[in-house]
Amino acid sequence: MAVFQFSRRFSSLSSNPLRVCVVGSGPAGFYTAEKMLKAHQRAQVDIIDRLPTPFGLVRSGVAPDHPETKIVVNQFSRVAQNDRCSFFGNVSLGSSISLSELRELYHVVVLSYGAESDRALVVPGEDLAGIHSAREFVWWYNGHPDCKDLALDLKSTDTAVILGQGNVALDVARILLRPTMELATTDIASHALSALEESSIRKVYLIGRRGPVQAACTAKELREVLGIKDLYIHIQEADLLKTPADEEELKNSRIQRRVYELLSKAANSGCSHPRSGQRELHFIFFRKPDRFLDSDDRSGHVTSVRLEKTMLKESDGSGKQIAVGTGQFEDLECGMVLKSIGYKSVPVDGLPFDHRKGVVPNIRGRVVTDTSGDPTQLEEGLYVAGWLKRGPTGIIATNLYCAEETVATISEDLELGVLASTSSLPKPGREGLLQLLDSRNVRVLPFSAWEKINAEEKRLGSLRSKPREKLTTWDELLKVATQ
Numbered sequence: 073m074a075v076f077q078f079s080r081r082f083s084s085l086s087s088n089p090l091r092v093c094v095v096g097s098g099p100a101g102f103y104t105a106e107k108m109l110k111a112h113q114r115a116q117v118d119i120i121d122r123l124p125t126p127f128g129l130v131r132s133g134v135a136p137d138h139p140e141t142k143i144v145v146n147q148f149s150r151v152a153q154n155d156r157c158s159f160f161g162n163v164s165l166g167s168s169i170s171l172s173e174l175r176e177l178y179h180v181v182v183l184s185y186g187a188e189s190d191r192a193l194v195v196p197g198e199d200l201a202g203i204h205s206a207r208e209f210v211w212w213y214n215g216h217p218d219c220k221d222l223a224l225d226l227k228s229t230d231t232a233v234i235l236g237q238g239n240v241a242l243d244v245a246r247i248l249l250r251p252t253m254e255l256a257t258t259d260i261a262s263h264a265l266s267a268l269e270e271s272s273i274r275k276v277y278l279i280g281r282r283g284p285v286q287a288a289c290t291a292k293e294l295r296e297v298l299g300i301k302d303l304y305i306h307i308q309e310a311d312l313l314k315t316p317a318d319e320e321e322l323k324n325s326r327i328q329r330r331v332y333e334l335l336s337k338a339a340n341s342g343c344s345h346p347r348s349g350q351r352e353l354h355f356i357f358f359r360k361p362d363r364f365l366d367s368d369d370r371s372g373h374v375t376s377v378r379l380e381k382t383m384l385k386e387s388d389g390s391g392k393q394i395a396v397g398t399g400q401f402e403d404l405e406c407g408m409v410l411k412s413i414g415y416k417s418v419p420v421d422g423l424p425f426d427h428r429k430g431v432v433p434n435i436r437g438r439v440v441t442d443t444s445g446d447p448t449q450l451e452e453g454l455y456v457a458g459w460l461k462r463g464p465t466g467i468i469a470t471n472l473y474c475a476e477e478t479v480a481t482i483s484e485d486l487e488l489g490v491l492a493s494t495s496s497l498p499k500p501g502r503e504g505l506l507q508l509l510d511s512r513n514v515r516v517l518p519f520s521a522w523e524k525i526n527a528e529e530k531r532l533g534s535l536r537s538k539p540r541e542k543l544t545t546w547d548e549l550l551k552v553a554t555q
């Protein structure tokens with residue numbers, strides 16, 4: 073039945089459409105679909121996502137107290153509603169369908185499935201209870217169905233350590249420290265709000281292996297965390313001393329200058345000690361994690377992080393300074409650790425993958441079989457966009473330029489005839505995909521199913537003066553989607 077409806081909707085389109093499948097419905101996927109539809113009137117674009125919900129990290133990464141950032145989903149929804157575009161949720165590349173099957177079904181496959189794992193830290197004690205990746209913590213407060221039941225304990229400690237000083241680390245620190253009354257009117261998951269309301273965490277340490285000149289965050293996000301109501305901020309003034317190499321870095325980067333200025337200002341303003349009960353945020357620079365320590369009774373729960381002091385050294389002629397250990401150690405007591413040292417993409421079967429960089433080897437979005445840069449080694453009809461293409465950095469808008477580049481490459485290949493052998497022959501595309509998934513009993517959820525989830529979340533939210541109350545389990549999502 074579902075197959076019939078989908079087929080009829082498209083039967084009136086071009087008799088030999090260019091069948092395009094985009095895997096992943098985050099910013100990179102939607103921008104790619106939008107550009108493809110615009111550049112090629114013959115194109116029929118299907119976007120698949122493993123979740124019942126679209127929009128990737130705009131839904132499950134962007135912080136709940138940043139509603140303005142999420143407005144971009146209106147633009148993405150218009151793309152999904154285009155007559156030549158379809159969204160199919162609950163379809164996972166790798167388990168519902170393989171890459172080779174998708175490539176058989178479509179002329180062009182664009183992989184934009186993001187980075188759903190974590191950069192490895194690899195220090196002893198990492199598997200102790202109380203240690204999580206920031207990715208999991210973010211998924212937890214944003215109601216991602218894979219992390220609703222994350223074993224988080226915010227009630228047994230007053231101290232959390234966050235490793236890393238990028239924007240994700242700042243988001244996570246802000247969520248832990250911001251008054252919960254201010255979060256209550258956001259779209260934060262209700263289980264997270266309740267846990268934060270009962271949280272005993274008062275002190276948060278943000279640990280950077282390099283100095284304030286190299287902090288990976290940006291000024292707007294730093295200003296926001298520094299501006300949290302009634303928060304004691306601590307930064308060691310000695311850490312703000314600059315070397316000639318630091319001065320050189322600052323000269324070359326406006327972002328770094330603004331971040332450094334904000335940190336200097338914060339170090340020199342405010343009280344020298346926290347008031348009793350006041351929440352605290354400590355910026356710790358020039359320290360790298362060496363190991364995590366268990367309690368004396370070996371309860372299996374983290375009780376402190378051993379940090380090694382670092383110094384900076386120029387790595388090569390690039391001017392980039394890297395942190396090297398000094399052999400001096402100190403322990404920082406804490407009951408929770410969030411590793412915020414970056415995300416990492418994971419390969420699927422049959423996909424060339426550069427394990428060192430954590431990306432798919434590509435030339436301007438065109439997937440190549442190895443990293444040698446030999447353009448003849450291309451994987452015909454296979455492209456990549458977003459974090460899977462560039463690595464896990466960049467804001468939403470970065471993916472617009474990234475998608476533009478990939479679509480320009482696809483257009484170039486079509487014009488040069490690189491895809492001629494496949495694009496002139498009809499491919500089963502959407503109908504073939506739906507038949508295959510149907511035969512495997514995969515419950516495909518079209519965009520209209522997401523619209524049902526969206527309406528229900530907004531209805532539940534309105535009862536609590538929130539923009540939405542997210543459905544946070546697979547069961548709830550599937551139930552509402554298929555009603």
Ligand SMILES: Cc1cc2nc3c(=O)[nH]c(=O)nc-3n(C[C@H](O)[C@H](O)[C@H](O)COP(=O)(O)OP(=O)(O)OC[C@H]3O[C@@H](n4cnc5c(N)ncnc54)[C@H](O)[C@@H]3O)c2cc1C
Binds near residue numbers: 127135141187457468
């Ligand atoms: C915590 C956090 C907060 C952020 N906040 C901001 C912000 O405030 N402002 C800003 O501009 N940028 C922000 N960013 C950056 C921005 O979110 C990213 O640049 C952007 O989302 C990357 O887009 P993407 O499409 O490559 O990946 P994603 O957004 O991760 O999308 C990938 C999609 O692929 C799907 N998928 C994964 N595996 C499969 C599979 N096997 N099969 C099918 N589908 C699959 C996922 O479900 C997901 O929908 C933030 C990033 C993080 C991590």
Ligand SMILES: NC(=O)c1ccc[n+]([C@@H]2O[C@H](COP(=O)([O-])OP(=O)(O)OC[C@H]3O[C@@H](n4cnc5c(N)ncnc54)[C@H](OP(=O)(O)O)[C@@H]3O)[C@@H](O)[C@H]2O)c1
Binds near residue numbers: 191287288465466
């Ligand atoms: N509001 C926003 O616009 C927003 C919000 C969230 C995220 N984002 C974007 O999303 C992207 C990802 O953010 P992110 O914070 O995950 O990554 P990031 O910006 O790359 O920051 C990673 C942090 O981890 C540190 N680190 C890496 N490896 C480490 C190790 N082995 N030991 C100790 N520290 C280590 C890095 O230090 P070094 O610098 O020394 O490597 C850096 O401080 C960024 O581009 C970010 O701007 C944007």
